[in-house]
Amino acid sequence: MLLYFMLHLFLFPYYMGTLKGSTLSATNNIGKPGCLTMCGNLSVPYPFGIGKDTGCSLDDSFSVICNTSYSEPKLFLLSSGIEIYNISDSEFRIATDVAYKCYNEDKTLSWDLDMNYTISPFSFSPKNKFIVIGCDDFSMIRGEGFSGGCVGLCSQARHGPGGQCLGMGCCETSIPKGLDYYNVTLYTFRNHSDVWSFNTCGYAFLGEEGSFKFQGASDLTDEWSVWERILSTVPVVVDWVVAGNCSECKGNSSCVEVADVDGGGYRCKCNNGYEGNPYLHPGCQGYRYVLMWSLLSGRMEWSWVEIHGIA
Numbered sequence: 643m644l645l646y647f648m649l650h651l652f653l654f655p656y657y658m659g660t661l662k663g664s665t666l667s668a669t670n671n672i673g674k675p676g677c678l679t680m681c682g683n684l685s686v687p688y689p690f691g692i693g694k695d696t697g698c699s700l701d702d703s704f705s706v707i708c709n710t711s712y713s714e715p716k717l718f719l720l721s722s723g724i725e726i727y728n729i730s731d732s733e734f735r736i737a738t739d740v741a742y743k744c745y746n747e748d749k750t751l752s753w754d755l756d757m758n759y760t761i762s763p764f765s766f767s768p769k770n771k772f773i774v775i776g777c778d779d780f781s782m783i784r785g786e787g788f789s790g791g792c793v794g795l796c797s798q799a800r801h802g803p804g805g806q807c808l809g810m811g812c813c814e815t816s817i818p819k820g821l822d823y824y825n826v827t828l829y830t831f832r833n834h835s836d837v838w839s840f841n842t843c844g845y846a847f848l849g850e851e852g853s854f855k856f857q858g859a860s861d862l863t864d865e866w867s868v869w870e871r872i873l874s875t876v877p878v879v880v881d882w883v884v885a886g887n888c889s890e891c892k893g894n895s896s897c898v899e900v901a902d903v904d905g906g907g908y909r910c911k912c913n914n915g916y917e918g919n920p921y922l923h924p925g926c927q928g929y930r931y932v933l934m935w936s937l938l939s940g941r942m943e944w945s946w947v948e949i950h951g952i953a
């Protein structure tokens with residue numbers, strides 16, 4: 643007993659050193675054994691998994707490809723080739739796409755792109771907004787059982803101030819839950835004939851609320867810099883769930899059913915006080931703050947210590 647106590651005291655400073663600031667080893671089961679879990683600095687937690695037919699993901703819809711031929715490795719959904727910016731326990735973020743229509747001085751079209759986007763079996767999150775930029779434009783976004791629209795109007799003297807998307811040159815509207823597909827069509831009132839000297843294009847896109855900051859006049863005048871800024875800085879938030887009946891939730895976790903994501907499904911969540919990947923064996927593990935005598939400081943301190951079997 644005394645020996646145990648002394649050992650513990652002497653070992654304790656060592657534990658402090660390895661535990662502080664780093665992830666506890668047992669919570670490190672991000673992916674299946676033998677699977678890559680990092681792509682550059684992006685973490686890929688199971689049920690997502692890297693590679694085709696590697697058995698690292700729950701099924702094909704969660705398979706991703708890590709392409710290292712970029713200066714910073716990039717992650718793509720295997721099924722669709724859509725780029726993923728990052729993955730959390732209920733969402734992931736992907737690149738957006740922009741529809742546009744640009745006009746010549748004689749009212750004819752110079753550039754024209756309508757678009758559609760499919761993310762099935764996942765869903766576009768209601769955290770996204772549908773945004774239209776332009777002075778003579780309106781745009782419709784349509785999906786299954788849904789259609790919404792937004793109008794961008796302005797004149798040279800009265801264009802929207804930067805930072806606000808309130809209809810003057812910039813308009814935004816909400817989308818419903820559970821949308822797994824949408825398409826965007828742009829329309830114009832007068833082919834930009836009245837506004838052409840300072841606004842030749844209209845744009846429409848879906849993007850995470852708050853990620854696009856309308857800069858006023860410069861966004862209306864400059865044809866391509868706003869387009870480039872949207873593509874490089876605006877993510878689309880996607881909700882993911884596992885289809886089926888909770889069969890993947892491992893120990894010390896509970897199943898949360900999610901009805902409003904495409905097709906419905908569930909997510910697993912570690913119970914309070916437990917950490918780890920709830921989809922992977924051995925499930926979530928318990929950690930507790932306990933009061934311990936620190937040899938280093940010579941006083942009682944709260945520390946993260948792994949405790950098995952309690953809680």
Ligand SMILES: *[C@@H]1O[C@H](CO)[C@@H](O)[C@H](O)[C@H]1NC(C)=O
Nearest residue numbers: 682683684685713714715728
């Ligand atoms: C990951 O790398 C990208 C590109 O270098 C960088 O912008 C981002 O901040 C990094 N993220 C983290 C969490 O380190």
Ligand SMILES: *[C@@H]1O[C@H](CO)[C@@H](O)[C@H](O)[C@H]1NC(C)=O
Nearest residue numbers: 707708709710711712716718
């Ligand atoms: C990685 O990206 C490069 C450049 O886009 C492409 O040529 C290559 O086919 C990609 N590799 C894989 C494995 O997808």
Ligand SMILES: *[C@@H]1O[C@H](CO)[C@@H](O)[C@H](O)[C@H]1NC(C)=O
Nearest residue numbers: 727728729730735875876877
């Ligand atoms: C995920 O990406 C989005 C947009 O690129 C960023 O705002 C967010 O902070 C990122 N989250 C994490 C956990 O890296």
Ligand SMILES: *[C@@H]1O[C@H](CO)[C@@H](O)[C@H](O)[C@H]1NC(C)=O
Nearest residue numbers: 756757758759760823824825
């Ligand atoms: C989506 O757009 C592509 C071209 O970008 C087109 O080939 C396809 O038919 C469209 N699909 C739907 C469902 O609108």
Ligand SMILES: *[C@@H]1O[C@H](CO)[C@@H](O)[C@H](O)[C@H]1NC(C)=O
Nearest residue numbers: 758784785786787823824825
């Ligand atoms: C856009 O989506 C709606 C709803 O799914 C569909 O009815 C319509 O045909 C689509 N339009 C285009 C141009 O793909």
Ligand SMILES: *[C@@H]1O[C@H](CO)[C@@H](O)[C@H](O)[C@H]1NC(C)=O
Nearest residue numbers: 749750751830831832833835
């Ligand atoms: C806009 O262009 C379309 C097709 O190019 C044309 O039919 C229409 O009359 C034009 N409208 C105006 C207001 O000039």
Ligand SMILES: *[C@@H]1O[C@H](CO)[C@@H](O)[C@H](O)[C@H]1NC(C)=O
Nearest residue numbers: 884885886887888889890891
């Ligand atoms: C739950 O789903 C799995 C896989 O789809 C199936 O094998 C299992 O029988 C189902 N269990 C129940 C209780 O429905």
Ligand SMILES: *[C@@H]1O[C@H](CO)[C@@H](O)[C@H](O)[C@H]1NC(C)=O
Nearest residue numbers: 893894924925927928950951
């Ligand atoms: C629950 O967590 C405890 C403590 O970490 C662990 O010993 C146990 O194996 C877990 N239970 C299950 C069913 O995985």
